Amino acid sequence: MTTANEALTPSHDGGAGHPEHHHSPDRPGDHPLAGLHLTGRIVRPSDPDWDAVRMPWNVAIDQRPVAVVLAADAEDVTQAVRHAAHHGLTVTAQPRGHGASSDLADVVLIRTTALDDIWIDAETRVARVGAGVRMGALQAALDGTGLTALSGSSGDVSVVGIALGAGLSWFSRAHGNAAQTLRAVELVDPHGRRRWVTDESDPELMWALRGGGGDFGIVTAAEIGLVPAPELHGGTIAFPIDAAPVVLRAWRDATERATRDTSLWAALLHLPDIPEIPEPMRGQSFALVQAMHLGDSAGLDALLAEVRAAGPVLRDSIHPVAIAEVGTVAEDPEDPSPSMLAATRLTGLTDEAIDALVAVAGGGSGTPILQVQLRHLGGALADPGSPAVAGPEAAPYLMSGLAMVPAPPLAPVMSAGLDAVLDAMAPWATGTAPLTFLDRADTIARSYPDDAVVRLQLLKELVDPAGVVRSNRPVLDAAIGARTPEALVSEI
């Protein structure tokens, strides 16, 4: 592992390889960012707050970049990218770090957190947000407008990060993925040029930005579409874990009746026996059904009647949800957490599939992982939308397993726990997952078909031949199938 005082030789392999590491004293004059002057700050390994600044939200990823640029504005981002391009460095954007993926050993990390401007035009249903704006902050600003952004389960992720990753929202069954709401993007391209990108100005780049991640430039702001949400109901219904087989069947049946206005998720949750978890939840396991409904309570109550009858209800928090509250309904962890994820789309959920899942992750399974979550997809997610690499979703469900890794030696145990869930569900799994649900050694090839990955790779070579910009899932890291790139290109 690289130590904090190592200055590293930049490489152009996208950070995926193992560049030679050269020890050198961390004197400002020696540092690769020497000569870069910003309104914001450059934080280096020798700075006292280095450890706090370098860490991502997912603290299981011990990332040690060359330096962290705390950009104060878009001009800082421009200067940082120009400096990187001129000196053969690689840069990556990381507003929050929920999607952190690697050690960033030869990379300059740009935090866009301070780019927090929000401008809303309720009339035209458009929001313009800086690249540091959290989804929760946008939702708070939208409170009372009757409009919502396509928020996922956490209010703490950035609006830009989730949109670039295609983003699955509570409202995706009604309105598609979050990338579909991207109207225009302000970015600094890999040559350090500031650009305003739209479908008209640059259709190929917009196609890639809608789900291809942050490999094509550092975004400084984006314009996103908003959707009407005059009334919302949602929350969690919790059952004892032993009720899981019946609860999951009732939830599955409800998803088959649900209209596009309703998203229903289910989970098997195993809370650890640690002081941070309050009694009586500590050390307990539950089967959960979670809901978000664009509309009044009557429609949702009718849909949930059989679910509520599926076992003893320990907690029922279904309630009118304010727009500002959307990012808390799923009760995701808010504080930085050491986590590991494994996900796959599912082709369906038969009774046999539910029994297989309960056997590997239900009560008495001994699974070490925190949670397995099932999300109902379909609806508008299956519709063709704006041109996007994140095309229509054919699969009806997404399964994701989440494990906490409180100490590195536990990583193999948690990884094995996640693999056991994937193995048990293999007969019903596509083996693919949305970009924002990738983890561990996953590449973007798990998210998109070969021809789409090749198209992303060709665009990457075109716009960033020197490999200046790198995302958390670099498109050039993806190995494509048996067909040659030439054959694939001829099919596009």
Ligand SMILES: Cc1cc2nc3c(=O)[nH]c(=O)nc-3n(C[C@H](O)[C@H](O)[C@H](O)COP(=O)(O)OP(=O)(O)OC[C@H]3O[C@@H](n4cnc5c(N)ncnc54)[C@H](O)[C@@H]3O)c2cc1C
């Ligand atoms: C608790 C939790 C709940 C989640 N819920 C959902 C959910 O409901 N639906 C869903 O789809 N995903 C969900 N995610 C995943 C999350 O959406 C992704 O991790 C996403 O990357 C956004 O997180 P972030 O803002 O922290 O991005 P970061 O981790 O900071 O960045 C991730 C990547 O996004 C790109 N990026 C971000 N900003 C820029 C920029 N300004 N310019 C260029 N590239 C950029 C870069 O490639 C970067 O590597 C969840 C994650 C967690 C931890």
